[in-house]
Structures are given as C-alpha cells and as structure tokens.
Amino acid sequence: MTNPQHSQPAHRSEPPQPTGPPLALTRAFALLGRRWNGLIIAALAKGPADFAQVRERVPGISDLMLAQRLQELTAVDLVARNDQPGPSSRTHYALSPHGNAFLIPLAALLVWAEDHLPASDSPASDRPATPDLDLPSTPVRAVVSRRDEECEIRSRPDADVEVRCACH
Structure with a gap:
C-alpha cells in the first residue's frame, strides 16, 4: 500500500526588494542634478520670461546649454513653453504647475x-551663479x-x- 504524500503549497518567494535609493529619488536627482536645471527653475520662479530674460537670470550659461535644458525641463512638464505668434514672435517660458510644486x-x-x-573659494567662473x-x-x-x-x-x-x- 502506498502512502499518499501530502503536498504542501508551493512556497512563493517574494521578489527581491531593491536595496538602492527609491526610484523616484533617483529620477529626481538624475534630472535636477544636471548642471543648470535647478538654477533655471529658480530663475523662472521670478515669473515668465523669454529666452534672453532667462539667460540674464542665469549668468554664465551658454545659449546652446540653455536651449537644451529648457527643452528637457519642458519635456518633463516642469516648464511650460508659450509661443506667441506675430511679427516679432517670441517664446516665453514659465513654470508649469509641476514646476511651481x-x-x-x-x-x-x-x-x-x-x-x-561651505561657501566655495573657487573662482566665480568655475561655478554657476x-x-x-x-x-x-x-x-x-x-x-x-x-x-x-x-x-x-x-x-x-x-x-x-x-x-x-x-x-x-
């Protein structure tokens, strides 16, 4: 006579928990840790501005870098871009609701x-204003x-x- 074996429910192991920083924090620092992004957001906190005004508010940033960073910040909805048509068309940038948050x-x-x-002793040209x-x-x-x-x-x-x- 065979002894019926009692089957036990299969033990399901929990998926391993990530041991690194929270993913949301990693994403935030990946975006905001890029040079100039935080300063551009702070500059737009003063109010909407066109490209030249943003450049004035963030001394030391090149036109190319500012254009790239504004594009990135617009793509993730921290900055809103408003193209104003007309003979002298201008693009204005402002913080979106997410940017204000x-x-x-x-x-x-x-x-x-x-x-x-500590305050840095490095020359002002080495760091953004x-x-x-x-x-x-x-x-x-x-x-x-x-x-x-x-x-x-x-x-x-x-x-x-x-x-x-x-x-x-």
Whole structure:
C-alpha cells in the first residue's frame, strides 16, 4: 500500500526588494542634478520670461546649454513653453504647475545648503551663479526640520521667501 504524500503549497518567494535609493529619488536627482536645471527653475520662479530674460537670470550659461535644458525641463512638464505668434514672435517660458510644486523643496534645499555646505573659494567662473529665489505669490508652505530647530518656509504675496525657525 502506498502512502499518499501530502503536498504542501508551493512556497512563493517574494521578489527581491531593491536595496538602492527609491526610484523616484533617483529620477529626481538624475534630472535636477544636471548642471543648470535647478538654477533655471529658480530663475523662472521670478515669473515668465523669454529666452534672453532667462539667460540674464542665469549668468554664465551658454545659449546652446540653455536651449537644451529648457527643452528637457519642458519635456518633463516642469516648464511650460508659450509661443506667441506675430511679427516679432517670441517664446516665453514659465513654470508649469509641476514646476511651481518644486519650489517648496527647492527652498528647503536652499536652507539646507546655507547651513551645511561651505561657501566655495573657487573662482566665480568655475561655478554657476545662484539667482535669487523668488517663490510665486500663491501662498505655499513647508516645514523642514534642521538640527534642533523646525523651520517653516512659505511664500506670501508681500514677501519673497519667509523662513521661521523655532528651537525644540
């Protein structure tokens, strides 16, 4: 007499979890870590601008590089391109809603960089100029913890960027 073997359900192994950084973070740094992209977004935070105005707001960038970066930022919908027809047709660039949403983490990054990155002693020609960061007039708010403080970053119509910090 044969003994029936009891079959056990097959053990399904879980797919291996990625051990690297989150994929969304990797994508964000791949785009925003490219030279000039963050500075172009900060420059457009001041408001819509044509190509020449963006170039003025980001000193040191070449026309070719600016054209390439604006094309990249437009392709991922951080920047909106508006072609205005007419005898002197112009193309204006502005932050898209996704680009505006990036201004809060950009302001938080600015606070972090001021606190944690030493000022570079390298000549100004070796590094891009940092434009002033103006957030849109639509009120936005973020809370950032730093050291033993909690900082609130917000934009208001009557102030470019307001940062309030309180000790814990």
